[in-house]
Amino acid sequence: MSFNQPVISLKITVIGAGMAGLSSAIALSDINPDHQITILESNASLSEIGAGLQLFANSTRVLHKWGLTPALEKVAFQSSHLSIRRWEDNTELSVNMNNPSSTLLYGWPQWQIYRPDLQKVLFERVKQLPNVSILFAKSVNTVDYETGTVYTVDGEIFEADLTVAADGIWSRSRRCLPASKDVSPTAYREHNYRAVIPRSRMLSNTITAPFIASPEAKLWVGSGVFVLGYTVASEELYNLVIGVPRPSEGVPVGSWNHPANIETMRGLVSGWCEEVRALASLVQEDCVSWTLGEVPPIPSYVSTSGRVALIGDAAHALLPHAAQGAGMAIEDSASLAEFVGHLRSTEDLAKVMSAWSQFRQARVDHLRNISRGNASDMTLPDGECQIVRDEKWNAIRDKQQAQLAELGLEKVREKMIRERPAPDPACKSTFEPGGRMWTYGFDVSEESKKYCREHLGL
Numbered sequence: 010m011s012f013n014q015p016v017i018s019l020k021i022t023v024i025g026a027g028m029a030g031l032s033s034a035i036a037l038s039d040i041n042p043d044h045q046i047t048i049l050e051s052n053a054s055l056s057e058i059g060a061g062l063q064l065f066a067n068s069t070r071v072l073h074k075w076g077l078t079p080a081l082e083k084v085a086f087q088s089s090h091l092s093i094r095r096w097e098d099n100t101e102l103s104v105n106m107n108n109p110s111s112t113l114l115y116g117w118p119q120w121q122i123y124r125p126d127l128q129k130v131l132f133e134r135v136k137q138l139p140n141v142s143i144l145f146a147k148s149v150n151t152v153d154y155e156t157g158t159v160y161t162v163d164g165e166i167f168e169a170d171l172t173v174a175a176d177g178i179w180s181r182s183r184r185c186l187p188a189s190k191d192v193s194p195t196a197y198r199e200h201n202y203r204a205v206i207p208r209s210r211m212l213s214n215t216i217t218a219p220f221i222a223s224p225e226a227k228l229w230v231g232s233g234v235f236v237l238g239y240t241v242a243s244e245e246l247y248n249l250v251i252g253v254p255r256p257s258e259g260v261p262v263g264s265w266n267h268p269a270n271i272e273t274m275r276g277l278v279s280g281w282c283e284e285v286r287a288l289a290s291l292v293q294e295d296c297v298s299w300t301l302g303e304v305p306p307i308p309s310y311v312s313t314s315g316r317v318a319l320i321g322d323a324a325h326a327l328l329p330h331a332a333q334g335a336g337m338a339i340e341d342s343a344s345l346a347e348f349v350g351h352l353r354s355t356e357d358l359a360k361v362m363s364a365w366s367q368f369r370q371a372r373v374d375h376l377r378n379i380s381r382g383n384a385s386d387m388t389l390p391d392g393e394c395q396i397v398r399d400e401k402w403n404a405i406r407d408k409q410q411a412q413l414a415e416l417g418l419e420k421v422r423e424k425m426i427r428e429r430p431a432p433d434p435a436c437k438s439t440f441e442p443g444g445r446m447w448t449y450g451f452d453v454s455e456e457s458k459k460y461c462r463e464h465l466g467l
């Protein structure tokens with residue numbers, strides 16, 4: 010490594026203007042405003058579709074570092090907790106504390122946000138950066154994994170020191186890397202109905218009216234099916250997800266706006282508690298059907314030359330049950346910028362980028378297990394395992410309620426900070442404190458710097 014030279018600025022091509030592409034441009038520019046960055050996006054404009062996303066402290070700390078908190082606070086909703094309830098009678102089984110606990114425990118808040126709102130905030134920031142340009146209607150055809158040169162469908166060629174491929178779950182770039190050329194997303198045994206219900210419709214029903222401004226997010230769990238509801242978009246929309254234990258017929262993985270059969274969806278929850286039935290009754294033609302899928306683990310997120318790096322869903326699309334799709338895209342971006350920020354010669358790219366890939370793969374592979382763990386927890390059929398799960402969850406709920414009754418809110422807060430749980434790398438669930446600390450308490454920038462020091466001597 011060339012330790013005696015100053016750090017260098019790079020010419021960088023970013024493929025895709027989704028969460029990962031926009032985040033990586035911001036992160037790279039934030040660390041070195043002299044990098045010259047060009048984003049290529051196949052759509053003619055920003056694709057303002059999607060539903061709700063949750064952002065936890067591991068990503069809100071990064072968004073804050075990029076100066077985006079004021080803009081995001083205008084559109085994000087801060088719930089106090091996620092109330093986990095039984096499907097048939099709405100009994101509360103457990104509680105995951107969100108705000109202000111998130112700030113007390115992990116340093117940063119939890120936000121619920123409408124995907125187009127997050128994308129717009131990232132895009133507005135990108136437009137302010139003089140060293141970043143964005144080209145729409147530029148669909149990438151191939152990437153040369155040795156040189157990082159990008160060839161677009163319309164015949165343009167983009168040469169760069171580094172190409173960051175953020176082209177989503179069906180990434181063409183991933184197929185240009187020899188080690189991942191045959192890797193395709195695999196469908197999971199579940200599909201989701203997704204709808205965003207407007208405020209006025211929520212208010213038209215006496216059962217759902219209180220939900221729209223309620224600080225409580227809700228998760229109902231049943232045999233093979235779960236229902237998740239929370240507020241987004243400055244209380245203008247209620248995000249509803251209904252997870253069903255089979256792939257959706259005729260809907261490919263990564264298709265985000267396939268119209269759903271609403272009657273089938275309603276039939277699934279017809280025997281559920283009145284709260285769920287009321288929500289299902291409000292869903293109209295804006296309901297979509299998603300087949301869930303993952304990109305299986307790939308040998309590396311970078312090409313051997315270090316000139317091409319895959320980030321976000323292109324590298325590792327995960328199941329959504331840990332709500333970390335956008336979170337991992339943001340973490341990837343922040344850490345990539347830290348690693349690249351240490352470069353003193355492009356000759357070091359292969360070594361530095363290989364270290365970056367190993368750093369990210371370890372974190373993402375464990376997150377993959379957590380997503381699967383959550384998926385299983387959320388859909389256990391009634392029976393022995395469900396009873397064991399409920400007992401564990403009830404103990405978490407009871408402990409919180411007993412402390413609150415005994416100590417009062419202020420003292421509970423102090424106790425929370427004093428007795429912060431350690432991150433538990435063995436825990437495969439964000440329904441348990443150790444798993445939550447491992448996921449949300451992670452400071453990706455600091456951990457990246459530490460990894461660079463320990464593994465690259467930088």
Ligand SMILES: Cc1cc2nc3c(=O)[nH]c(=O)nc-3n(C[C@H](O)[C@H](O)[C@H](O)COP(=O)(O)OP(=O)(O)OC[C@H]3O[C@@H](n4cnc5c(N)ncnc54)[C@H](O)[C@@H]3O)c2cc1C
Pocket residue numbers: 024025026027028029030049050051052056058059060061062124147148149150175176177178180181265320321322323329334335338
């Ligand atoms: C339309 C849409 C809606 C979504 N809605 C939700 C949601 O409601 N909730 C949720 O949890 N997750 C949603 N997701 C997924 C979520 O955005 C991702 O899991 C996560 O944010 C990672 O983002 P990403 O940037 O890696 O991928 P994406 O967000 O998929 O972005 C990839 C980008 O690359 C572009 N692209 C693809 N191929 C090429 C090419 N050849 N050349 C140039 N550009 C290319 C795409 O147009 C897209 O803009 C959605 C994704 C999309 C695309």
